[in-house]
Amino acid sequence: MSELAADGGTPVWTKGWPAWPVADDREVAAVTRVVREGDWWKYSLGQAVQDFDGEPPSDWGEVARFQREFALLHDCRYGVACTSGTTALQIGLRALGVGPGDEVIVPPYTFIATASAPALLGATPVFVDIEPETCNLDPRRIEEAVTPRTKAVVPVHLGGQPADMDAINQVAKKRGLAVLEDAAQAHGAGYKGRKAGSLGDAAIFSFQVSKNISGGEGGIITTNDRSVAEMCDSLVWVGRRIGDAWYSHHYLAGNARMTEFQGAILNAQLTRLEEHMARRTANARLLDELLGQVEGIEPLLPHPNTTAHSYHLYLFRYHAEAFGGCPKERFIELMQAEGIPLMAGYHLPLYRQSALAPLVPDPDAVAARCPVSERACRELIWIFQSVLLAEPEAMTAIAEAIQKVQRALL
Numbered sequence: 001m002s003e004l005a006a007d008g009g010t011p012v013w014t015k016g017w018p019a020w021p022v023a024d025d026r027e028v029a030a031v032t033r034v035v036r037e038g039d040w041w042k043y044s045l046g047q048a049v050q051d052f053d054g055e056p057p058s059d060w061g062e063v064a065r066f067q068r069e070f071a072l073l074h075d076c077r078y079g080v081a082c083t084s085g086t087t088a089l090q091i092g093l094r095a096l097g098v099g100p101g102d103e104v105i106v107p108p109y110t111f112i113a114t115a116s117a118p119a120l121l122g123a124t125p126v127f128v129d130i131e132p133e134t135c136n137l138d139p140r141r142i143e144e145a146v147t148p149r150t151k152a153v154v155p156v157h158l159g160g161q162p163a164d165m166d167a168i169n170q171v172a173k174k175r176g177l178a179v180l181e182d183a184a185q186a187h188g189a190g191y192k193g194r195k196a197g198s199l200g201d202a203a204i205f206s207f208q209v210s211k212n213i214s215g216g217e218g219g220i221i222t223t224n225d226r227s228v229a230e231m232c233d234s235l236v237w238v239g240r241r242i243g244d245a246w247y248s249h250h251y252l253a254g255n256a257r258m259t260e261f262q263g264a265i266l267n268a269q270l271t272r273l274e275e276h277m278a279r280r281t282a283n284a285r286l287l288d289e290l291l292g293q294v295e296g297i298e299p300l301l302p303h304p305n306t307t308a309h310s311y312h313l314y315l316f317r318y319h320a321e322a323f324g325g326c327p328k329e330r331f332i333e334l335m336q337a338e339g340i341p342l343m344a345g346y347h348l349p350l351y352r353q354s355a356l357a358p359l360v361p362d363p364d365a366v367a368a369r370c371p372v373s374e375r376a377c378r379e380l381i382w383i384f385q386s387v388l389l390a391e392p393e394a395m396t397a398i399a400e401a402i403q404k405v406q407r408a409l410l
């Protein structure tokens with residue numbers, strides 16, 4: 001019988017992990033203010049696209065202030081808040097001109113929304129493989145997937161590490177494609193000193209509850225292109241246009257408005273973004289060092305282009321051969337018993353999702369072009385962002401637990 005916690009031994013870590021989401025009196029005060037102040041809980045149509053320097057007018061509501069603050073933090077002039085990252089992807093793509101019959105290039109190792117957003121607009125997601133170092137869209141593989149129908153490319157900043165945007169923009173420019181960053185996991189991330197969210201024609205972020213800052217739900221489209229921002233604002237507001245009659249609708253669009261309550265929470269959450277990023281980054285450095293020494297564990301190290309990593313996820317490859325052939329899922333169970341919350345992540349590349357089957361008639365043929373994505377699904381293990389908010393000694397425990405499990409398996 002081994003000493004493993006799964007076999008009744010003592011777990012390596014019993015002190016628990018930081019709770020998520022984090023909220024304190026700041027959130028309570030912000031929401032209370034909105035409830036008490038009333039005023040139709042503010043309507044912000046058009047405020048996302050007002051151009052001015054300095055402080056916003058004092059009568060602006062929470063959503064309007066959040067849109068502006070979040071956009072500026074991400075090197076953008078405009079931010080249009082909405083109900084979710086998924087909705088933001090659909091609105092952003094539509095504002096960039098994607099519609100029925102178009103093709104949109106996306107990576108396969110990501111959340112379904114990256115590919116379902118174009119599909120829900122009547123376009124076809126076309127899968128292009130990822131690079132092994134970052135598991136982000138491989139710019140060298142884009143051009144071979146471009147056809148006369150290709151309209152846009154959606155690079156994902158996986159786990160909070162920016163994709164190689166200069167190389168992606170270069171191909172996009174050459175082939176006349178729009179670029180929408182899926183920065184759902186990349187709040188505060190930086191690429192060559194520039195902020196994620198400002199690196200393409202437009203970008204989206206998610207504020208769903210797991211994200212590094214969260215309004216419970218929510219999303220935003222950021223851009224420096226005023227016409228794109230105006231279109232997004234209209235698509236969030238049932239096709240209304242600022243300056244026109246309230247019941248004039250120019251585009252067929254849903255209601256995707258963020259509430260003032262979410263805006264209030266998000267304004268409070270923003271006050272912790274920098275401090276949390278610093279803590280996650282310091283712990284990630286420690287994990288890079290500790291896990292890098294374990295045979296069979298290969299952290300996805302920050303790329304030299306990554307000037308800020310949001311560490312929504314800390315990612316490492318698990319090589320089963322170094323663990324007596326123990327399957328990834330079983331290894332994760334053994335680690336969980338030791339008190340370490342690891343996650344298996346995306347188990348399927350998106351071209352194998354049944355929801356997308358009507359658009360991917362031959363997934364095996366796509367798989368043959370996407371070996372790195374296939375491998376990522378088999379090998380990658382995730383450490384969730386809130387784990388990186390723990391004390392440094394907890395990072396040491398993660399490494400100790402891996403070594404303990406490895407010893408028992410060999």
Ligand SMILES: Cc1ncc(COP(=O)(O)O)c(C=O)c1O
Pocket residue numbers: 084085086087110111113114156182184185206207208218219
């Ligand atoms: C890469 C990626 N894109 C899009 C989304 C969609 O965001 P939401 O959950 O807010 O709809 C998510 C969030 O889960 C995501 O991780």
